[in-house]
Amino acid sequence: MSSNTASSSGGSGDSSAARKNSKRPKYSKFTQQELPACKPILTPGWVISTFLIVSVIFIPLGVISLFASQDVVEIVDRYDNDCIPAPARTNKVAFIQGDAPKACNRTLTVTKRMKQPIYVYYQLDNFYQNHRRYVKSRSDSQLRSPKFENQISACKPEDDAGGQPIVPCGLIAWSLFNDTYTLSRNNTPLAVNKKDIAWKSDKEHKFGNKVFPKNFQKGNLTGGATLNPDIPLSEQEDLIVWMRTAALPTFRKLYGKIETDLDNGDTIQVTLQNNYNTYSFSGKKKLVLSTTSWLGGKNDFLGIAYLTVGGICFFLALAFTIMYLVKPRRLGDPSYLSWNRNPGGGR
Amino acid sequence: MIQAAHVGIGISGMEGMQAVMASDFAIAQFRFLTDLLLVHGRWSYLRICKVVMYFFYKNLTFTLTQFWFTFRTGFSGQRFYDDWFQSLYNVFFTALPVIVLGLFEKDVSASLSKRYPELYREGIRNSFFKWRVVAVWATSAVYQSLVCYLFVTTSSFGAINSSGKIFGLWDVSTLVFTCLVIAVNVRILLMSNSITRWHYITVGGSILAWLVFAFVYCGITTSRDRNENVYFVIYVLMSTFYFYFTLLLVPAVSLLGDFIYQGVERWFFPYDYQIVQEIHRHESDATKADHLEIENELTPQEARSYAISQLPRELSKHTGFAFDSPGYESFFASQLGVYAPQKAWDVARRASMRSRPKVPKK
Numbered sequence: 001m002s003s004n005t006a007s008s009s010g011g012s013g014d015s016s017a018a019r020k021n022s023k024r025p026k027y028s029k030f031t032q033q034e035l036p037a038c039k040p041i042l043t044p045g046w047v048i049s050t051f052l053i054v055s056v057i058f059i060p061l062g063v064i065s066l067f068a069s070q071d072v073v074e075i076v077d078r079y080d081n082d083c084i085p086a087p088a089r090t091n092k093v094a095f096i097q098g099d100a101p102k103a104c105n106r107t108l109t110v111t112k113r114m115k116q117p118i119y120v121y122y123q124l125d126n127f128y129q130n131h132r133r134y135v136k137s138r139s140d141s142q143l144r145s146p147k148f149e150n151q152i153s154a155c156k157p158e159d160d161a162g163g164q165p166i167v168p169c170g171l172i173a174w175s176l177f178n179d180t181y182t183l184s185r186n187n188t189p190l191a192v193n194k195k196d197i198a199w200k201s202d203k204e205h206k207f208g209n210k211v212f213p214k215n216f217q218k219g220n221l222t223g224g225a226t227l228n229p230d231i232p233l234s235e236q237e238d239l240i241v242w243m244r245t246a247a248l249p250t251f252r253k254l255y256g257k258i259e260t261d262l263d264n265g266d267t268i269q270v271t272l273q274n275n276y277n278t279y280s281f282s283g284k285k286k287l288v289l290s291t292t293s294w295l296g297g298k299n300d301f302l303g304i305a306y307l308t309v310g311g312i313c314f315f316l317a318l319a320f321t322i323m324y325l326v327k328p329r330r331l332g333d334p335s336y337l338s339w340n341r342n343p344g345g346g347r
Numbered sequence: 348m349i350q351a352a353h354v355g356i357g358i359s360g361m362e363g364m365q366a367v368m369a370s371d372f373a374i375a376q377f378r379f380l381t382d383l384l385l386v387h388g389r390w391s392y393l394r395i396c397k398v399v400m401y402f403f404y405k406n407l408t409f410t411l412t413q414f415w416f417t418f419r420t421g422f423s424g425q426r427f428y429d430d431w432f433q434s435l436y437n438v439f440f441t442a443l444p445v446i447v448l449g450l451f452e453k454d455v456s457a458s459l460s461k462r463y464p465e466l467y468r469e470g471i472r473n474s475f476f477k478w479r480v481v482a483v484w485a486t487s488a489v490y491q492s493l494v495c496y497l498f499v500t501t502s503s504f505g506a507i508n509s510s511g512k513i514f515g516l517w518d519v520s521t522l523v524f525t526c527l528v529i530a531v532n533v534r535i536l537l538m539s540n541s542i543t544r545w546h547y548i549t550v551g552g553s554i555l556a557w558l559v560f561a562f563v564y565c566g567i568t569t570s571r572d573r574n575e576n577v578y579f580v581i582y583v584l585m586s587t588f589y590f591y592f593t594l595l596l597v598p599a600v601s602l603l604g605d606f607i608y609q610g611v612e613r614w615f616f617p618y619d620y621q622i623v624q625e626i627h628r629h630e631s632d633a634t635k636a637d638h639l640e641i642e643n644e645l646t647p648q649e650a651r652s653y654a655i656s657q658l659p660r661e662l663s664k665h666t667g668f669a670f671d672s673p674g675y676e677s678f679f680a681s682q683l684g685v686y687a688p689q690k691a692w693d694v695a696r697r698a699s700m701r702s703r704p705k706v707p708k709k
Contacts, residue, residue: 023375033451035451036544039540039541039628041621041624050606054599061592130423132426140575141571148572151572199583201583205568205579241513245515245516246513250504254511257511292511293509296507296509296587298505299501302502327614329614336622338465
């Protein structure tokens with residue numbers, strides 16, 4: 001009796017009959033936590049070589065990126081203040097909302113040869129396309145197919161006009177940018193190709209080719225451009241570009257592209273219609289002409305960041321080498337153990 | 348009798364299971380106590396500290412990127428990431444690696460833990476979960492969130508490939524999310540002392556799961572009235588060189604800060620376990636030697652005592668339970684079929700009770 005109870009209550013290792021049937025659990029490397037493992041120790045060798053490898057990789061990448069960005073030629077022209085005639089500058093909002101002619105002439109000078117295609121952008125500052133109520137004010141199902149014309153719940157207040165649904169509905173479409181630019185060089189007009197300015201995925205899948213604008217800008221307040229009701233949405237590329245809401249309050253959107261080269265010293269005459277009201281919220285409007293490289297437009301940030309990080313890593317490799325030489329510590333020196341350094345105390 | 352303690356450890360054995368039933372931890376032999384404390388208890392402390400710190404760090408980093416974004420949305424509350432990306436961040440994309448960390452993290456091996464019992468003092472001094480440690484992790488989270496957010500938003504202004512097209516909000520946010528998932532997952536490898544293949548599988552698998560989910564989620568449209576914000580975004584991103592350049596730069600810069608900190612800390616302010624690791628860095632993992640020796644072979648002396656115990660002997664009536672007296676009334680003994688002999692005075696007492704009504708005798 002006693003041996004029975006002893007074996008049922010004790011674990012293994014009991015010094016009587018229990019030794020015959022061991023209660024030891026089945027061994028596996030996973031449950032006994034004995035999986036083969038890599039135990040990295042950040043020795044000075046590893047630290048310095050990591051920094052060197054990072055700098056060796058990053059510095060050339062930074063040079064490549066910076067060259068790509070430096071090759072890009074960009075002309076930026078802010079026109080929203082100058083395109084208001086002097087007498088109207090005291091009340092710009094009234095001017096822009098009124099019926100006065102809005103045509104404006106600007107001159108741009110090319111300072112470096114620009115190879116085609118040259119992209120024409122409009123840049124807006126202080127325009128919060130990323131505002132929460134603005135971003136949600138659209139109906140993607142409506143844009144795709146005429147079947148979902150009535151799915152306008154998120155589009156308030158621009159959801160219907162007199163009971164009929166607006167296509168495309170929402171504040172984003174309603175506030176479509178409507179300044180236009182006509183460019184000419186030496187009195188010969190420069191053709192601006194407005195095809196293929198939107199992402200292909202948007203044109204083919206997000207905006208349907210059977211959806212036509214309806215009841216658009218019919219309300220009391222006109223927010224922006226009107227749309228031709230005979231052209232399906234998949235071909236209204238200005239709308240498609242505009243509806244890809246920007247991430248930050250300062251953004252550029254593609255207007256078109258010029259397919260001829262521009263030489264150094266060329267003067268470009270721009271006749272623009274200054275229709276869009278950015279004056280009520282102190283926004284800025286700029287016209288941008290820019291070439292691109294394989295990495296994109298003129299943005300030195302990536303190149304400078306790579307170079308800076310590569311340089312910092314190189315400098316750190318040197319600094320750590322000096323540190324390891326000046327203040328050496330033998331690896332695995334037991335005198336650094338806290339109970340050897342100050343017995344009874346420690347870290 | 349012990350009335351109060353921080354932890355109760357019961358040892359099961361000849362005196363029965365009462366201590367086991369009343370304890371927090373139960374072991375079978377007294378010598379297992381060294382393992383419980385010095386090996387498993389210490390590892391458990393280390394693992395819990397790391398897991399908790401990592402959880403706060405990864406969520407802080409994730410949330411702070413959105414926080415920096417609010418400054419640029421007119422404080423309107425626009426979310427930076429798509430809803431599903433945000434919800435599944437903690438479920439699929441960063442959950443498994445930290446579980447593997449909590450299961451397998453070992454600063455030194457079991458035999459070394461027992462050879463240097465003073466390592467246990469790190470737990471007593473709470474050296475892995477002080478405010479100082481929390482502050483370091485929080486600073487790292489702030490730094491990484493700033494890097495992920497600022498590097499991407501600054502460098503994605505303007506055209507990002509040769510076609511001159513522009514990214515929208517959801518392209519930028521998906522790129523930040525990708526950099527973040529990679530940085531936060533690779534951080535596990537930086538903070539592990541012992542990296543098993545499960546670490547690689549879960550870290551790689553989480554990043555892969557994110558990509559697979561993005562491919563699937565960005566490729567579908569439904570007929571519901573919902574904002575299909577990230578439709579095709581990941582494919583648009585992957586069609587640019589810019590994406591790959593950013594993907595190399597941002598996680599590397601994020602982790603650079605932690606790497607520098609770890610290098611400096613190990614050199615100038617090493618923990619005790621780090622010194623022990625260095626002392627024994629050339630020794631290979633002696634796995635079988637860590638086992639407590641529980642062999643089934645008997646030494647000659649043990650074989651002799653076993654044989655002696657097998658000789659016919661007087662069977663003890665003790666049941667192994669405290670206060671269970673076999674000489675009088677033993678519940679457990681009676682369960683096993685051993686009854687105490689009747690006492691003469693008890694027989695007489697019961698015989699004299701026959702005609703009396705059942706009255707409680709106290």
